[in-house]
Amino acid sequence: MSNYVGEVRPSQYITTFGPGSIVDLPDYSIIMAGINKWPKEYVSGARTIEEPRLQRNLNIQQIKAIPVRDNEATLPAYKFPIYHVCPKCRRLGKHNGRDFVEEEGVLYCKNPDQETPCNKIKTHPVRFITACKKGHIQDFPWLYFAHKKSEYDKKKCKLYLTDExxxxxxxxxxxxxxxxxxxxxxxxxxxxxxxxxKCFGERPWLRDREDCDEQKQLLLRGASNIYFSSLLSSIVIPSDSHNDIEALVEEKVDLNDEEAMENWSIFQAVYSRNPDVNRLGLEEVWKTAQKIRNNITTQDNEDMKGPEYQAFLREPYNYDGEEFEVEKEKVPTRYNDVITNLIRVKRLKEVMVLRGFTRIQPLPDVTARLSASEEEDTEGDSSKEAPITDAKNPSWLPGIESYGEGVFFTINESKLAQWERENEGYEASMTDAHFKMHKERGRKMSEIPPFPGIRYVLLHSLSHALMREITLHSGYSSSALKERIYSSQEEEMAGILIYTSTVDSEGSLGGLVELGKSVNFESLLLRALASVGYCSGDPQCAEYGGDKLTDVNGAACHSCLLESETSCENSNRYLDRTVLVRTVLNQQQEFFHNA
Incomplete structure (x- = not known):
């Protein structure tokens, strides 16, 4: 479109109103065009966001910020759906000179066939459209549907959408x-x-179509399952924290020392006083040294969260020019046996990139899949992710960067492993519920991602409990907070980052970092755990926990654990407060016994 029709914020473009999404306007609705339809001068003039880890994972050369220009339409869009309806006579049609007339971009009905003819009545887009699981979208087949496969002359037929x-x-x-x-x-x-x-394979945001064998589905134009953005995000970490770690290990560690390289205790004794090794993290240096010795190179594109986890645990270091600053705190004495590290994240930067979208069903979390240690067959899911450009191998994708602060802490690995062994029955029940949920949504076994594990359920539930409590004491709204769960049994990761990352002033108020101080975090965690022991929905809410689950959520509802969808990394799934503390039904599977 050449005319200005409205505006969205850059963050909205990435998360909600990206290419292929429908935006409602006062006079009509539009579908946002693909990034290949951006004017070339906007692409070349857009600021480039530097984040090498994301660029490697997405196999692109650049991440482009959303172009913003005052009083000027920057991004193209097209009218969709084409069909409109008159609110007075209920005439159904489109802009073709016969049904409705267009004046200054607005469609008006002047239907003379009624007893009281319409006199320039403004029409509005119909509520019903069709879409398929591959992301294609098209107008409802009004003529075909109304005539029940009988022959008709589309030039002479006059359709009405009546309410009887x-x-x-x-x-x-x-x-x-x-x-x-x-x-x-x-x-x-x-x-x-x-x-x-059958679906026609129409892609109106790209102005083309492709072959498709999927079945059309009837959807409301404003339905929430019309558009699910597929995002890949990362916390920007210092460049030497991952890319050059092998070179640093080769420089600082004697890889030919067989005694130290084959015995963790000896290695720890030899290098525990080396400041450069401690800055990188003893365990990370040990693992990297083993990989180098075995000629195994790190695969950045298989792991997004692992390097971030290690970056938080390194000794504080002055990274010049980096938006990354952490400070270690003493773990509160009350939780010394369950919490290993407490880190105040004074400064961080998050980058999010839009890579595609889906309709009907969302894809599993992309960042989590790329961080999984197990190989997964996601070909089925990937084939249903609709592209935002017609280029097969795009050289760039749109993204945003935001700044903030946070609190990071880790759970004691040995205590967590013991708790996992004691609750294998619960994990089996949750795994069954996980596969049942995906099967009910029509996914094939090859498309179902692995169950994230009971470890993830514990960390995720604890994160939500803390976020609800932080909202009351930090000065941030609930929608301003985010979570990032670092969970891997194989990599011995068990960490939670609760942070705020926005493009406005809420990204640096300081209230969240203040809560990361030892004395404040102790009272924060104590109140959070106490709050989930009881729910206003009990005993019904608590009954959903235990080893006989019917859903991927156990004892979790809007009164105790659920958060806003923008804050949760997994759409409010895999939550259960019975894994945290004792509830009224006392399933005896709580991790915090003395909360």
Missing amino acids: GETGSISDLKVFCSKCKDGRSLKEAYENNKLLG
């Missing part, structure tokens, strides 16, 4: 052809998608 009842239900709506006298209730389309026919 007072209940407001879908069964009251009927599409009717005044010429052919054919009609059908939209309830039939909801009950049987096969009446809509």
